[in-house]
Amino acid sequence: MAKLELQNLTKAYSQKIVPVKDLSLSVEDGEFLTLVGPSGCGKSTILRMIAGLDQPTEGRVLIGGKDVNPLAPGDRNIAMVFQSYALYPHMSVQQNIASGLKLRNLATGDIQKRVQDASRVLGLDPLLDRRPAKLSGGQRQRVALARALVRNPDVFLLDEPLSNLDALLREQVRADLKQIFEDQQSPVVYVTHDQTEAMTLSSKVAVLSDGYLQQLGSPNEIYKTPANRFVASFIGSPQMNIIPLERVNNAVLLGDSKVDLPTNLPAKSSVIMGIRPEHLRLPREGDHQIVQGNVFLVENLGMSDLISLRVHGDDNLTLRALLPSDATWSRENLKLALPPESIHWFDTETEARLN
């Protein structure tokens, strides 16, 4: 059990390739931090610096208040689950799980007990004598997890552990992961490019892009008040409607409709409006901000319909809205309400959140 801190972490492979730029954050005991961002944004590099597989160009990694920069990976008491699982192909499942304990010279009885516990939790008992090549993808994934869990490490690191599983299995393992790590006291750093995993698993999410930390907060905060345009468009599925608009006095024109701006916005000539498809709804009594248009595409998602609307008054302007599938509506001249509290405003130049 130990707090993990990253202080001004920077990694430069060359002058042009700087995948991590001045990153500072901390993960408390029992916290589950997810690093999320598009491929190539430096997530794995961050994990590798925490693990000690890469040295940071600048900055420090602290575990339990201790600077671990000079320590070799094996001396940091961390456990890592690789995207490829990195199981030792010539060892049985049992040997794979026990390897880290053996290398640390634990007593045989202790090793056996810990391996048994982990294998029971992950349902690996019938597979202990098999080699990794004789396992399915999901089983390999669980062996990799077991190998991390038995170690009882100070910090858990997981690099896209679900990305090699098929969609159905991924959902199931995701739920298992959540349960397993809820019982763990150590900080967990989990890397994914999948925002659903980030939202469902974490107590804290760090959104990364271009090597920079874009936002750090609870899944709820990230979803409700995205700090900038990138976070707004990256988090949430289906993606948020993001529309750059010209400003007319204290409002913007969305085709033929007028949308009021909040009062505290800086006076600039243009602004970016964002609204999530699930927040657009059929008008009710008292709704006064209404947009009207023709539906040109309906995608049935089962529970709801994702509709695409061409807004009246501006043929280039389309909005996507998520409507319950039992609702009735017409494709022509469909009216949708824009609840003011669900609208996000961003600066056109800095793309930072305004409201």
Add this chain to the structure above:
Amino acid sequence: MTQDYIRQREKRTGWMLVIPAVLLLLLVYAFPILRAFWLGFFTENLSTNLQPEFSGLENYGRMVQDGRFWQSIGNTAIFTVFSLLFELILGLIIALALDQAFRGRGLVRTIAILPWALPTALIALAWRWIFNAEYGVWNDILVRLQIIGDPVNWLGDPNWAMVSVIAADVWKTTSFVAILLLAGLQSISQDLYEAHSIDGATPWQSFRQITLPLIAPQIVIAMLFRFAQAFGIFDLIQVMTGGGPGGATEMVSIYIYATVMRYLDFGYGAALVAVTFLILILVVALAGLGLKRLQANAE
């Protein structure tokens, strides 16, 4: 069932495709070997006016008594064991070095195979000059460095001659071993080493517990090839020492060559070939078996 039908048809096509090659192999390999076995039951030398006379197991009885034969077997064994040992150790070191990323790695790799790609006879000639007692560069270097006082007659001394031919063979074929092992090393994912280091392993532990077991099949294959070549070594020895001095580097193949070509003892030569062939096959079969087990292990 249809599936069996298709499989049968494919099998038939397969056989038809390989039969020409099999026939050719039988003709080129099996025929001479079988003929050697057959000839081994005859006496055919100057005393029979080079006419074959059936003599049963007489040749084999003679072999048991033949001190020169046993010495050549012993020489071959020593040559093979030490060549392979040094080639394995040096080859592994070179392969490990070549597996690291560095500038000009491609060039070094290409240069490394050169000795292996050159004709053995040429290399043997070069080494004969290097080890020459009067003009050899090796003596020159050692004398200049004051490691030895007087020049050594490397190829003229029985023990040093063996050391010299082993050195030449190691120089020539280590790169072959290295390249084979390098292929094995490169098939090991870097992730495994990283996971192992996080597990707390030192580089030496990773070498023992990850590298060696995972390249074991390549080691066996390399040693198998090298065994077959070293056990039948001829050109290198023939050019460097001719089997001398006093038979100190006479290998089985050299002895067979002398028996047949110099003493014109065809029947006995054939029997020698048969026995050598059996020894070779036996070792190769054992190694093949071991390899199969290794591969089953890796699955």
